[in-house]
Amino acid sequence: MDTLATEIQVQKMLAIIHQIPLGLIETDSVGNIKQINAKGVQLMLPLFIEAKLGPTNLLDLLKLIAPGLIVKLEASTIETGNIINQEHYSIKLQNNTDSLEIHYLFSVNKLSANSFMYTFDDITEMYKKEQLMSQALQDKAVEQSKFEIASGVLHDIGNALVGFGSYVTKIKRNIEQSDIGTLNNLRTFIQKQQSAIGNAIGEAKANALVDLLNGVIANMEQEKMDVKKSINEQLNIISHIQEILNIQRQYVKGQSSDRLPVNLRAIINDSTAMLLASYDKKGVQITSDIPIKVPPIKGDRTKLMQVILNLLKNAVESVFLANVPDKSVHIALFVNDESIDVTITDNGLGFEGINGDHFFEKGVTSKSEGTGLGLANCKSIIESHNGTIHLESKGVGLGATATIAFEIKQHPVTAEK
Amino acid sequence: MNNEFDSPGILEWLDEQPNEILDNVNFGVVKMNKSGTVVFYNKAEALITGVKSENTIGKHFFTQVAPCTNNFLVAEKFNNTNLDEQVQYIFTYVTQPIPVILRLLKGDCDNQYMLVKKL
Numbered sequence: 001m002d003t004l005a006t007e008i009q010v011q012k013m014l015a016i017i018h019q020i021p022l023g024l025i026e027t028d029s030v031g032n033i034k035q036i037n038a039k040g041v042q043l044m045l046p047l048f049i050e051a052k053l054g055p056t057n058l059l060d061l062l063k064l065i066a067p068g069l070i071v072k073l074e075a076s077t078i079e080t081g082n083i084i085n086q087e088h089y090s091i092k093l094q095n096n097t098d099s100l101e102i103h104y105l106f107s108v109n110k111l112s113a114n115s116f117m118y119t120f121d122d123i124t125e126m127y128k129k130e131q132l133m134s135q136a137l138q139d140k141a142v143e144q145s146k147f148e149i150a151s152g153v154l155h156d157i158g159n160a161l162v163g164f165g166s167y168v169t170k171i172k173r174n175i176e177q178s179d180i181g182t183l184n185n186l187r188t189f190i191q192k193q194q195s196a197i198g199n200a201i202g203e204a205k206a207n208a209l210v211d212l213l214n215g216v217i218a219n220m221e222q223e224k225m226d227v228k229k230s231i232n233e234q235l236n237i238i239s240h241i242q243e244i245l246n247i248q249r250q251y252v253k254g255q256s257s258d259r260l261p262v263n264l265r266a267i268i269n270d271s272t273a274m275l276l277a278s279y280d281k282k283g284v285q286i287t288s289d290i291p292i293k294v295p296p297i298k299g300d301r302t303k304l305m306q307v308i309l310n311l312l313k314n315a316v317e318s319v320f321l322a323n324v325p326d327k328s329v330h331i332a333l334f335v336n337d338e339s340i341d342v343t344i345t346d347n348g349l350g351f352e353g354i355n356g357d358h359f360f361e362k363g364v365t366s367k368s369e370g371t372g373l374g375l376a377n378c379k380s381i382i383e384s385h386n387g388t389i390h391l392e393s394k395g396v397g398l399g400a401t402a403t404i405a406f407e408i409k410q411h412p413v414t415a416e417k
Numbered sequence: 418m419n420n421e422f423d424s425p426g427i428l429e430w431l432d433e434q435p436n437e438i439l440d441n442v443n444f445g446v447v448k449m450n451k452s453g454t455v456v457f458y459n460k461a462e463a464l465i466t467g468v469k470s471e472n473t474i475g476k477h478f479f480t481q482v483a484p485c486t487n488n489f490l491v492a493e494k495f496n497n498t499n500l501d502e503q504v505q506y507i508f509t510y511v512t513q514p515i516p517v518i519l520r521l522l523k524g525d526c527d528n529q530y531m532l533v534k535k536l
Contacts, residue, residue, distance in 0.1 A: 018484030018510060036509045042488035045507060054536075055507045055516050 023120040029113060031059025043104070043122055050093055058118065065091045069106060076110070084108040088123070103127040151249070158245050165238045172231045180220050187213045247377050261296035262304065264340060264406075268331060271308040275316065282320045283327055286312075290333040297340065297406050299385045307378045307389075311344045311402045314374070318348030318400065339405045347399040356391030356400065422520060422534050428501070432526040445533030451523075453478050453495065462533055467512050478531075485510035491519065491531075499524055505536070 017024060023040035027033055033056055036044070048055040051064050063070050066089040076083045085107050093100045102124045109117045190197065190210055198206040272286055279286050312329065319327040324347055334341045360379040375391075382389040386407050393400040419430035422444045431439065431446065436457050439446050445462030449455055458473040466483075473482045479492040485508060486492055494500055500523035508515040520532040 014510065015481070015484055018487065019480075033507075033509075033514045036485070036507060036514055038485045038488045041485060041507050041509065042490050045490065045505065049505055055505075056514065 023118070023122075025058055025118040025120075026111075027058050027116045027118065029116070031057045031062075033058055034115070040120075043120060047091070047093075065089070066104075066106070069108070073108060078110060080110050080112060082107070082109050088127075154245055154249050158242070158249075161238055161242055161245070165235065168231055168234050168238065172228065172235075175224055175227055175231070178220070178224060180217060180224065183213065183217050183220070187217060243374065243377065247380065259298040259300060262299045262301045263294060263296050264304070264333060264342065265290050265292070265294040267301060267305050268308055268333065268342065271305055271312060272331065274309065275312050278313075279316055279329070282316060284316050284319050285326070285328045286316075286331070287328065288331045290331075291335060294333060294335060294340065295408065297385070297408070299406075300381075303381045304385070307381050307404070308342070308344075310374050310378050311404075315344055315346035315348065315400075315402075318350075319346045320348075322348040322350075322397065322399075324348075337408075339407055341406075342404045343401055345399065345401040350393040350396050350398045350400050352393075352396055354392055354394070356393055359391055360389065422518075422532055427520075427532075428522045428524050428526060428530065431522070431530055432528060445531075447473075447478060447531040447533070449478050449529050449531070450527065451529060453492075453529075455482060456528060458482075465515065465517070465533055465535055466508055466510075483508070483510055486519075486531075491521065494521055495523055495529060497523065500529070508533075 018037045020037060021039055023043040024035070024037040025033055025040050025044065026035040044058070044061070045055055047065060048061055051061055053060055053064075059070065059073075069084060069087070069089060072084055087106050089104050089106055091102050091104060093102065102122065105121050105123050107119045109119075111117055187210070190206075190213060194206055194210060197209070201209075268288065268290055272288060276286070308331075312331070315329040319329060327347070329344065329346045331342070331344050334343075360375045379389050382404055388405050390403045391400060392403070419426045420442060421427070424430070431448070436459075439448070439457060440460045442459065443461060445465050446457070446459040447455060447462055448457035455473045455476055455478050458468075458470040460470070462468075463470050468482065476482050479487040479495075486506070490504060490506065494502060494504075500521050502521050504519045504521065506517050506519050508517055516536040518534045518536060520534075521530075522532065523529040
C-alpha cells in the first residue's frame with residue numbers, strides 16, 4: 001500500500017471513529033490527550049470547564065472526578081491489555097445553583113507503554129430510569145404486602161367475631177332457659193298452700209314469704225330483660241362489624257384481583273336458585289325474565305352475586321311483611337344499546353317519596369335490626385363495576401323496584417372464561 | 418469596527434466581504450451555506466487545523482471536514498434559526514488536540530459561520 005492509500009485509509013478510519021456515539025480518548029502515559037473523538041469532547045469538555053482545567057490532560061481531570069479510577073490505573077502493572085472494564089462512576093458536579101450527579105461508564109485499555117485508550121459513555125439517563133423502575137417495583141411490593149397484611153388481619157378479626165357471636169348467642173339461649181319458671185311454680189305452690197303455711201309459721205310470715213318470692217321473681221325478670229336487651233345490642237354490633245369487614249375485604253380483594261368476563265344471566269339464575277327455599281317458606285313467588293343471550297361484562301362474580309342476593313333478600317322480606325294476597329318478586333334483565341339493566345320488583349311495603357336512593361347511604365335503614373350497610377355495600381360494588389343502582393317506589397304499600405344498570409361501553413365484550 | 422472576533426455586528430460584516438478580506442483576518446473563518454457545506458475556509462483556519470482550504474470547499478463541514486465538531490456542543494446548535502454563541506472547544510480531528518474558542522453565527526444571511534481562535 002502506498003503512502004497516499006494508507007493516508008486515505010487512516011482518514012476513513014478517523015471519520016468512522018469520530019462518528020461513534022461513545023467517548024474515545026487516547027492519552028500518553030502521563031495523561032496528555034493525543035486523540036479525542038466528537039462524543040468524547042461532548043462528554044469531557046464540560047467536566048474540564050467545570051473543574052477549571054485546560055482540556056489537555058485527562059488524568060488531571062480524573063483525579064478530581066473519579067479518584068477510584070486513578071487508584072486502579074496506578075495499581076495496574078500489565079504491559080498491555082484491559083485495565084478497567086465497563087465500570088460505573090458517579091460524578092458530583094457543584095453547579096452554582098444546585099449539585100448535579102452524573103453517571104459515566106469507563107473502560108481503559110493500555111495499547112502500549114505510552115498509549116492508553118479511554119472509552120466512556122454517559123449513562124445518567126439509563127441509571128435514573130433503572131432507579132425509578134426498581135423504586136416502582138419496590139413500591140408495588142410494599143403495596144402488595146400491605147394488602148396481604150390487611151387481608152390477613154380482616155380474616156382473623158372475622159374469625160374471632162364468629163366465635164364471639166356464637167358465645168353471645170349461647171348466653172342468650174341460657175338466659176331464656178332461666179330458673180324463673182321454677183320460681184313461678186314455687187310461688188303458685190306457696191300461694192295455694194298459703195293458709196296451711198300461715199297456720200304453721202303465722203300469717204304475717206307467710207305473707208312476707210309470698211311478697212319476698214314476688215320481689216325476687218320481678219327482679220329476675222327485670223334483669224333477664226336487661227341482659228337480653230344488651231345481648232341483642234351486642235349481636236347487632238357484631239353484625240355491624242361483620243358488614244364493615246365485608247366492605248373492607250372487598251376493597252382489599254379489589255386491589256389485587258383482575259376482572260374477568262362474567263355472565264349476568266348465570267349470576268341471577270344462581271342467586272334465585274339459592275333463595276328458592278326461603279321464598280317458598282315465606283310464601284313468596286319469584287319470577288324472572290332474562291334473555292338467553294346476555295353479553296358478558298367484566299366483573300367480580302362473587303361481589304355481583306352478593307348484590308343480587310342482597311336485593312332479592314330485601315325484596316322478599318318486604319313482601320313477607322306486607323299484607324298482600326299474592327306475594328311476588330320479579331327479576332328481569334334488559335340488554336340495551338349502551339347498557340344492561342337488571343330490575344328487581346316486589347309488591348311489598350314500598351316507601352314514601354318516589355326516590356329511595358338515600359337507602360344506599362351508609363347507616364340508613366328501614367329495618368329494626370338493620371345496620372344500614374347492606375345497600376351501601378351494594379352501591380359501592382356496582383359503582384366499582386362502572387354501574388349505577390337506584391331504588392324506586394310508588395308509595396307505601398305499593399312495592400318497590402331496584403334497578404342496576406351496567407354500561408356496556410365500559411365492559412368490552414369478550415368470551416367468557 | 419465590525420471585523421474583530423468579538424464584534425457584535427460581525428455576521429453582517431462577514432457576509433459582505435470578498436474572500437480576500439476574510440483571508441486576512443487574524444482568526445479562523447469557516448463559511449458554510451445553510452446546509453453546512455463549506456463555501457470558504459480561510460488561511461488562519463487552515464493554519465490552526467493543518468487542513469488545506471482546497472480539501473474543504475464543497476464538503477459537508479460537520480461530517481467530512483471536522484467530524485470532531487459533530488455533536489450537540491457545536492453541530493447541533495446550527496439547527497437554530499438564529500445563533501451567536503461562543504463555545505470553548507477542542508479540535509481533534511487529524512491534529513493533536515487543540516483547545517479553541519469557537520463563535521457560532523447564523524442569522525438572516527445566506528451563509529452561516531464558525532469563527533475559531535486558539536486558546
